[in-house]
Amino acid sequence: MELRHLRYFVAVVEEQSFTKAAEKLFIAQPPLSRQIQNLESELGIQLFERGSRPLKTTEAGQFFYQHAVKLLSNAEEIKTMTKRVGLMEKTVTMGFVGSLLYGLLPKIVYMFRQQQPHLKIELVEMSTKDQIQALKEGRIDVGFGRLRISDPAIRRVLLREEPLLLAIHSSHHLSTQAAGVYLSEVEDENLFLYPIHPKPNFSTQVRQIFSEHGLDPKNLKEVREIQLALGLVAAGEGACIVPESARTIQLPNLNYIPILDDFAKSPIFLAMRNMDESEDIRSLFDCIYQVYDLEGFLYDRAII
Known part of the structure; x- marks a missing residue:
């Protein structure tokens, strides 16, 4: 069995017709039919329901199609990666x-x-x-x-594992806890998460940290990006969990407090x-x- 046999088979399945598949592959129909027959002989099974219009695969044929598509995709990836190297x-x-x-x-x-x-x-x-x-x-x-x-x-x-911080407004009641806070203390706060898309992302990671440790914050709002989240925090709209490196983003009235939980990384x-x-x-x-x-x-x- 060669990759070209898989390409022939996939084309017939997707076109639901030997004639259309032959046109797509730029080959004559009789040789294409023979290649599919040879493939069925090699496998010892029938891949298509004979006489069906449009052409349909058997259960085994559908299974073979799904894996043929995957193999062809992997072959293209290997080809591209090899060229890159x-x-x-x-x-x-x-x-x-x-x-x-x-x-x-x-x-x-x-x-x-x-x-x-x-x-x-x-x-x-x-x-x-x-x-x-x-x-x-x-x-x-x-x-x-x-x-x-x-x-x-x-x-x-x-x-490495980067510690997480809580970004809050300087007037927030937690801002006096300079030594740090636990996530259980912010469970009821208005928390901004970022980014919105694509998933999974950092907001997904923060949700998982809460969930995996039995915490269920109720007031979560996702925003587009970290700068928007911290801008809203600086405006007193809520709090935000950020990586430690984000403390380089400085805005008026924006404070960063360590999160003391070992798992908050x-x-x-x-x-x-x-x-x-x-x-x-x-x-x-x-x-x-x-x-x-x-x-x-x-x-x-x-x-x-």
Whole structure:
């Protein structure tokens, strides 16, 4: 069985006609019919209900169709990724979630540029979920995100766990608790979450933290982005849970208070293609850990 046989079969299923499928594939109908008959002989089953108009698959044929589509998709991904690896132009494209720009990502990228001047480095903002697909399609080389999204084609490395803070107005009754607060103390507050789209995202992560620890905040409102959420907090409209690095966003009457629960953390992941062990990726990891050392952050160094 070859990939072309799968393409022939998928075309017949989707066109529901040997004639239309042959036209789509730019081949004559008799050879196409013979290829499908040979495929059925190899499998030892009937894939189509004979005499049905329009053409319909058998139960086994439908099962085979679903897996054929998946195999063809995987073949295209492998083709694209292989071409990407073989490109002569040395470009490293990084996907990232926007909130990481307030943390150490700019320092990491700057150091990487200085240490690898021969590389062309491109940054593309995208959600963690979109980064996974972009890696598989070869559109990016690495992705920096916050969500635990698993895919067999992708390797994900936990860089560190970033503590969460509560952003509140300076007049808020919790602002006097400079040492910190527990999430149970903010369960009844008006809380802004961000972003709205796409899901899953940081707002999904915050909801899960509450839910997994038996907390059920009733007054949640999702807004477009972190700047809008903090602007509303500075206006006295409510509170917001943000990563520690967001404290670099300073607005009048905006206070940041530590959250004392050990579980109140947002992970930072670097994702890459499973088999990618290039020197450029190794150099990027070196820069990440150099910056962490300079900033005094604790981390478990991954073996790359």
